[in-house]
Amino acid sequence: MRDDLISLNHFIFQAARNHLEKEGYKEVIVPRLVRASGACENIDTLFEVSVDKNHTWFNSPGYLAQTGQLYLESLVPKIGKVYCSGPSFRAEPKVDNRHLIEFHMFEIELATDFKGLLKEIEKFITAIAAVAVSAADQKLIDLPTANRERLSSLPNQFVKITYDEAIELLKNLGEKIIWGDDISSDREKKLLAYFDQQPFFITHYPDPMWDHGQIIEVEKFFNMLPDPEKPGRVQSSDLILPFGGESVGSAARVHNVEVMVDRLKKSRMFNRLLSKGGSFEDFGWYVKKLKTEGGVPHAGCGFGMARILQWVLGETDIRNAVTFPSTRATII
């Protein structure tokens, strides 16, 4: 572990919280041992929780949380801007320089539209960069000059390209890719080189509920909001950072309860959940809350802090950006 990792970690987390609190977000403690409503971000990497091998301690399956999103979403109508901070768990079988089974996220939800959301992300990332540069200037952490320059020269607005444009651009850059494919880490690197190693957003991914006439590999969360001006696309984005890669996933959310329930039930995720023993009841509390308290247009995102730290450090291995890295091969 590099000597200043704890200090860097400390400054970055402090900067993240100070920024969110200055912007009026309230911290919410969300559950991390959950039903599928906190665990279905990626149904293939669910950790199940039990006290014995029969898994009968709970009445329903208990999972480790992948996201606090729905818990935060449920509070936006009453509270407004909310955030949470804590671990996200993925049963990721790969042991390599890009994957951990546990990583820290700050997540936010607020009553805004997609454009407002991207602005929130730019502000958060810019605040982190400023604190890292300042800590380096004060010699509290050790950052190479190249990193400092990279972090000091962030534009006010980051480049934004749609998923469709990213596919076209990758084709022009010589990549063998077709529309509907996932934009892999190697492909992100090609785009980063094209954009001079500056952060950029990929927006408007294919709507998983739309009949695209083909199977699409890239699959997004069921409650992302369809874009009224771009048929078959949702108002979602991934922020791609040098070194970190895909570091912030975000979207405007569906807040109409009938539409939300319909999309949930039709999603591939939900069908896989049923086959694993989950049920619609896993989302019952959220549906009930939306029905009784009503919803408001809102949007949110999750900041993957290990990848953001990679970006600050210029570190290619995520395991070197985390104090106690956990993989399938190594838990302590």
Added chain:
Amino acid sequence: MRDDLISLNHFIFQAARNHLEKEGYKEVIVPRLVRASGACENIDTLFEVSVDKNHTWFNSPGYLAQTGQLYLESLVPKIGKVYCSGPSFRAEPKVDNRHLIEFHMFEIELATDFKGLLKEIEKFITAIAAVAVSAADQKLIDLPTANRERLSSLPNQFVKITYDEAIELLKNLGEKIIWGDDISSDREKKLLAYFDQQPFFITHYPDPMWDHGQIIEVEKFFNMLPDPEKPGRVQSSDLILPFGGESVGSAARVHNVEVMVDRLKKSRMFNRLLSKGGSFEDFGWYVKKLKTEGGVPHAGCGFGMARILQWVLGETDIRNAVTFPSTRATII
């Protein structure tokens, strides 16, 4: 949920962090999916983590963390004052007004002695009370006058009684109790009444490694430091708060690696762990770190935030002090 619970929660957590950072603590992100080194606080309430019912995904059992203590301890020699903030999990079968299966803790470790540790706890609790009173004065949260007065009248030093004295006092108060028994929640209430509903410490619990000539019910963590002046007692304490009850568990720690390993191997906890499929290797990383980097005298504690919130609110049911309470009967 009371309307101002999110706000209260927000102010208290912010106050806790601000206090710790002002005091020079650095935040550390500790793992929450762990081997037994993060899960053996109470071996009878372990949650196991798996991806299927065979539980073969990890090479060793994976558990949900009960404490970040050893991870923090391992950093004290290099970093000094450290803290973590996050969930503690207990497979608590009771569904009542005192137990949750997931609750938030701030935990600290620092190079100090037992006396210094108790001072740190008093300062933390006093800082929380001051912020709660101030938020109530500004009408940001709604606290009854009685609570405000209780929080405003904290003494600079809290009452401290030893476990032995607590047993004698309880006998004098008419309780049927013998030395070695656990001090239950009902017994805490009798002591709180005796001490005019002011916070108090119970210190110097029986050393689990000492031959007391009898079975002792009250069992503490293996690496608590034996008191050189009180044979058969360890330098540990529980802070008892009105409404919250036992809210802060603390101890000076054994830092000599041979003594620590010897105590670990002889502990009842460790023998129960072996029977559950755990091994000495679960602690291998910590033993190795102590051997290669050396240890320093240090101490630490865990602040149970739900119980501290109960104390602030004057709330008898822990489920009303948490935004998303989880019990065996209800996870969402």
